[in-house]
Amino acid sequence: MVNNFVSEISSYFQHEDYSLAIRRLLDVCFDINKPALIQKAIDLSKIYHRTVKDKQGRLTEFLNAANELIQQISSETITSPSAELLVSVEEVSKTYTNGNFTLSPISFRVSTGDILGVVGENGNGKTTLLRCLAGQLAIDTGSVHHTQVKEPGYYAIKHQVAFIPQRIPRWYGLLKDNLHFSAAIADVHDEENDLMVNFMLERLGLGAYANYTWNQISSGYRTRFEIARVLLQKPSLLILDEPLANLDINAQQTILTDLRFMAKSIKHPMGVVLSSQQLHEVEKIADNVLFIKRGSCMFQTKEKTEAAKSYILELETATGRDDLIRVLGDKDISIQFNGGFYTITSTSSSAQEMLNKLVSSDVSITYFRDITYSTKRFFN
Amino acid sequence: MVEKFDHYLLKKHPVTWSSRIHTAGLYGLGFSILVALLSFIAPNDPRNSTTIYYWIILISIISLLAFVFWMIYLLRFNVFKRYGSWKITDTVKTFAFYFIITLIIISWSFIPPVIESVRANVAYSSNELTKDINEMNIKVCQLESEIISTKFKRDTLQVDQYVKGIQRKNPEYDEALDNNGNVSGYYYVDTATLNIKVKTADSVNKLSESMYVIYDCPDYLFIDEMSTDDHGSLKLFTSMDLYRKVLKNKQPVDKENLRKDLGRLFTKYSRLHDPSTLSTGIVRRYYNQDQGYMSKLNEKYDLDFVNRALNNVTEKKYRWDEGMVRLSINIAYYFTLVLSLLVLIYRHTTRRTFFLSLLAGVVLSILTGIFIAMTSHGDSVFGTWIIAYFMIFIILSAFIFNSKTRHVIPGIGLNFLVLMTPFIPLVITSLYYDSLRKRYWRNNDIWAEYGQYFKNERFHYHLAQIGGFLLLILLLATLYQMAYKKWFSLPEQ
Numbered sequence: 001m002v003n004n005f006v007s008e009i010s011s012y013f014q015h016e017d018y019s020l021a022i023r024r025l026l027d028v029c030f031d032i033n034k035p036a037l038i039q040k041a042i043d044l045s046k047i048y049h050r051t052v053k054d055k056q057g058r059l060t061e062f063l064n065a066a067n068e069l070i071q072q073i074s075s076e077t078i079t080s081p082s083a084e085l086l087v088s089v090e091e092v093s094k095t096y097t098n099g100n101f102t103l104s105p106i107s108f109r110v111s112t113g114d115i116l117g118v119v120g121e122n123g124n125g126k127t128t129l130l131r132c133l134a135g136q137l138a139i140d141t142g143s144v145h146h147t148q149v150k151e152p153g154y155y156a157i158k159h160q161v162a163f164i165p166q167r168i169p170r171w172y173g174l175l176k177d178n179l180h181f182s183a184a185i186a187d188v189h190d191e192e193n194d195l196m197v198n199f200m201l202e203r204l205g206l207g208a209y210a211n212y213t214w215n216q217i218s219s220g221y222r223t224r225f226e227i228a229r230v231l232l233q234k235p236s237l238l239i240l241d242e243p244l245a246n247l248d249i250n251a252q253q254t255i256l257t258d259l260r261f262m263a264k265s266i267k268h269p270m271g272v273v274l275s276s277q278q279l280h281e282v283e284k285i286a287d288n289v290l291f292i293k294r295g296s297c298m299f300q301t302k303e304k305t306e307a308a309k310s311y312i313l314e315l316e317t318a319t320g321r322d323d324l325i326r327v328l329g330d331k332d333i334s335i336q337f338n339g340g341f342y343t344i345t346s347t348s349s350s351a352q353e354m355l356n357k358l359v360s361s362d363v364s365i366t367y368f369r370d371i372t373y374s375t376k377r378f379f380n
Numbered sequence: 381m382v383e384k385f386d387h388y389l390l391k392k393h394p395v396t397w398s399s400r401i402h403t404a405g406l407y408g409l410g411f412s413i414l415v416a417l418l419s420f421i422a423p424n425d426p427r428n429s430t431t432i433y434y435w436i437i438l439i440s441i442i443s444l445l446a447f448v449f450w451m452i453y454l455l456r457f458n459v460f461k462r463y464g465s466w467k468i469t470d471t472v473k474t475f476a477f478y479f480i481i482t483l484i485i486i487s488w489s490f491i492p493p494v495i496e497s498v499r500a501n502v503a504y505s506s507n508e509l510t511k512d513i514n515e516m517n518i519k520v521c522q523l524e525s526e527i528i529s530t531k532f533k534r535d536t537l538q539v540d541q542y543v544k545g546i547q548r549k550n551p552e553y554d555e556a557l558d559n560n561g562n563v564s565g566y567y568y569v570d571t572a573t574l575n576i577k578v579k580t581a582d583s584v585n586k587l588s589e590s591m592y593v594i595y596d597c598p599d600y601l602f603i604d605e606m607s608t609d610d611h612g613s614l615k616l617f618t619s620m621d622l623y624r625k626v627l628k629n630k631q632p633v634d635k636e637n638l639r640k641d642l643g644r645l646f647t648k649y650s651r652l653h654d655p656s657t658l659s660t661g662i663v664r665r666y667y668n669q670d671q672g673y674m675s676k677l678n679e680k681y682d683l684d685f686v687n688r689a690l691n692n693v694t695e696k697k698y699r700w701d702e703g704m705v706r707l708s709i710n711i712a713y714y715f716t717l718v719l720s721l722l723v724l725i726y727r728h729t730t731r732r733t734f735f736l737s738l739l740a741g742v743v744l745s746i747l748t749g750i751f752i753a754m755t756s757h758g759d760s761v762f763g764t765w766i767i768a769y770f771m772i773f774i775i776l777s778a779f780i781f782n783s784k785t786r787h788v789i790p791g792i793g794l795n796f797l798v799l800m801t802p803f804i805p806l807v808i809t810s811l812y813y814d815s816l817r818k819r820y821w822r823n824n825d826i827w828a829e830y831g832q833y834f835k836n837e838r839f840h841y842h843l844a845q846i847g848g849f850l851l852l853i854l855l856l857a858t859l860y861q862m863a864y865k866k867w868f869s870l871p872e873q
Contacts, residue, residue: 097873138785138871154869158463172456177390181457184394185464193391233464 002028006074013066022048023258025069026203031266032076035192038199040069045202078266083111085147086237086271087133092142094132103128104296105142108288110237112269115260117286119279119375125295126275127166127241133273134163134239148236162235166242168226175217175225176201176210183232200228204258219246224255231262238263240274244281252281260285279376280369291375298378312377313351315358316341316367327361328354341367382406395470398457399477404450408484411446415439415488419495426500426696427649427689435492443485450481451723460728463869471861472853474727478720486715490708493699500696506612509605509694512645514617516603516686519642520677521626522633527673530627532595537577539590540568582620597623599674602683605690607698646681650689717802717849724856725795728864733791740792744769760814763807770804773797780863786870794863801855802848809844813837 005028012021022045029041044065051062091105103125110116118126131137133144135157149156171178179197188196201207204224209217217225223246230238238259244252263272276282283289283301291299317324321335324342328335332347344354351370358365371377382403389397396402424431460466521528538549549566569577574592578584581594600622609616617625671679678684700708726734748765755761776793783790813834820833 132871135869135871138873153866154871155463155466155865158869159465180387180390181394181398182462184391184397185459185462187465189392233462 002032002073002076002078006070009070013063013070018048018052018062020257021066023203024261025066025073026199027261027265028073028078029069030199030203030268031078032073033078033267034076035195037069037073037076038195040072042195042198042202044069046207049207080266081112081269083113083269086110086112086114088143088145088147089133090143090145092129092132092139092144094128094137094139101125101128102295103132106290106292106297107142108290108297108300110271110273112236112271113264114271114288115263115286116271116273117282117289118273118275118292119277119282119289120275120292125292128295129290129292130163130239130241130273130275133237134158134161136163146237159233160235161237161239162230162233164223164226164230164238164240164243166245168222171214171222171225173213174210175206175212175214178225179210179229179232182229186233188232188234196232200232204228205254220248220251223247224251227255234268235270237271237273240272242275242277244276244278252278256281256285279374283374289375291378293378299375301373301375310345310347310372311350311354312371313344313346313354314341314367314369314371314376315344315365317358317363317365319363324358324363327363328357343371394457394464395459395466395474396477398454398459399474399481400450400453401477401481403453404481405484408446408481408488411442412484412488412491415491416495419492420499424496424499426496426503426693429692430496430696432493432496436489439489439492443488446485447482447719450485451726454723454727458727460864461868466865468857468861471724471728471864472857475720475724475853475856478723479716482720482723483712483716486712486719490712496696497699500693504693504697506608506697507614509608509690509697510612510614510616512648513603513605513608513690514614516642516645517601517617517622518626519638519645520602520681521600521622523635523638523642524673524677525627525630527676528600528627529598529673530623532583532597535577535594535596536566537569537574537592537594538567539571539574541570543568543570545570546573582618600627602674602677602681603686603690605687605694607694611698642681646686649693650682650686713845718799721799721802725798728868729791729795730868733788733795736788737792737795741796760811763811763814766800766807767804767811769796770800773800777863780867780870783867783870785873786867787873791867794860794867798852798856798860802852805844805848805851806841809840813840 005024009021009024009028012018012024022041026038026041026045029037044062047062047065051059087110089109090107092103092107093105094103095101101123106129108116118129120126128137132139135144135154146157146161149160176197179200180193183193183196198207201210204227206221206224206228209221209225214222223243227240227243240259243255247255259272259274263270274282286301289299289301290297315324321337321342324335324344325333328344328346328349332349334345336343336345346354349357351372355365355368385402386397389402419435422431459470540547547568549568577594578592582597583595585593585595587593597619600619605616725737729737748762752761752765773793773796776790777797779787779790780794816834
């Protein structure tokens, strides 16, 4: 299995995707679980930041060090564990006492390595579902069974289930001290504590801000620090409510990619549940997506794999609607325009076929996306 | 080094670190040393009135600020509320840390009184005071023997089995006022009163088995500070001693040297005396001649001033007697106990529940006070109310173990349960002795045997104090910890 990782990482280095390469090297060294290797990966990350980002030092030094580390990890072995069920949610429902909102019965399962995306419009029950899953809100019917939690009681559940809310509570003191504290309360002490904190700082690109305070960093970095903090507590299930809200586009992609890698970690696999408005980004990394509308689960990509009844294409173009109808032919085609882009629905032509027709007819296309199987289609 | 130790605790012992025992303890002890040093070097003549009340007010304000500052730091990190790794001993451990820190902060207020006493004891020894007081009294007697009365007060006492205590024979005829204003008379007494009177009289003449004449010497203690001979090897002269030494057989004296010695002694203890009195000790030459000898001499030598100065010295020297030490320990202990319990509760409950608990406490206190005042059933009813409340809070807290959601009311019950636990054995002991006392007075009428009957009372209260604390520790380590863990982690409705 290590060979696959080595090939992957080597490919990143070859194409100068250094940031991704470093992150994957850190992940692999973490999975190999040897402190010396983890420390070398941390040192390499620091060289990377000095060399490539800060333009200090020589690139060759960095590449040589990277090669050396890759050679070392090539001789290691790691065994990928099989997926284990983490939480089973059966017909969970919740009504608020003032009765103005009800979450209808929902069922799903999350195993180690899974990423569950929860999508839906505002005020439809995403946060309610996540809080019920995290044990913060009492459920009215159904059950939430955390299979990995051996001790009875909600304290043990909350020890192993981490919840990051939309509004992250303020931190006090130095950010790095907060990370040390989180690791320590998860029984990570002494040198291991230092190692894990440094690892997490490098892994999430926070090294430069370690000695800052909460007021000195942006909201995007606060989200990253909060993720680092909860990860140091080694949760088996990580629940995030709108984690991408405060992040720029690049940071969103990075965080989602990192969450996918961390969920599928070999040393410490975990399940991830996140809610977001960024449908496409979530769908790219999620193993299962729940679409919630007015408190009900309308669609679950994993449990309900149904054949598409129609093909849907999102399109942004300067061409007018009439021209589009002429090019595509108006049989079985409906074109809606929301002021920004067109949503073209066809019962006979697939999205690829529609695209081919448009390209052949020299229609200038600014943006397109096939949303035949995306939950986006339920938003209309 | 402090920073290194801080980081060591952070990474190795987060529960200890988050209590800030190391920083609060270090700075707390440092401040204690600072206060002690300031108390030592601040101008404080033992002869002046005490300044401890100003010190106590100032340091209490600083203590309050320090307490708030510590609480602000505590708010920052909480292993329990982060659902961190929480061992069975951690609740007791954190309580111990809070107790130590609170005790250090509270102890600051005790430092200036202690230092003041140390300074007074260093400045004047008990024997020195006793010797000087005796000398002053002797010298005044020698100098003013012409005006000092030597007429003893005389009372005749007759034992009468039908009398309780003391009763005048013929109130309308037996008053005979002597020059000192003492009333001599004829009295019927019971045996106990006779024994007391005979023991304390300066002289006794036994006329028969049931009749005694007792004589009380006039007061010659112009300078009087009774506490000095309890603490030294020398004894203060009584009026009778002074009478025998000086007034019974008057001798000629060197008045000029005597006045100089007296002036020196007075100025030693009352430095605000006019320096010109150094040669004579006399403050005023004109005073009301119609007064008794005590008043005349008081005005002549301004003895009140000297007595006050001596009183200031002895009040500081002997401040820490057994009673005061016990009282101070109790004050420090109970303040520390209550404050540290409040901190512990705050760290284990939600903010809303904590402040609702405080509000509930205030409301309950007011309502209970009104009820007790209006029904006026006596002292024991308060103890009964406390026990009743405790039972109610036990019942409310028990709901936590069956509950599926977190409710405020059981949380409040649990908070009160924790706060009241160390006091329950004391309340029970108080109720027990209250009922015992009532039973005693119903069946007995002998005051003299009362002390024997209740000789173990103080010991039992001490046991109740210790027992209450141990009970608290035991329950914190077991039941209360479980209850808080369960309650705090429950989901909200």
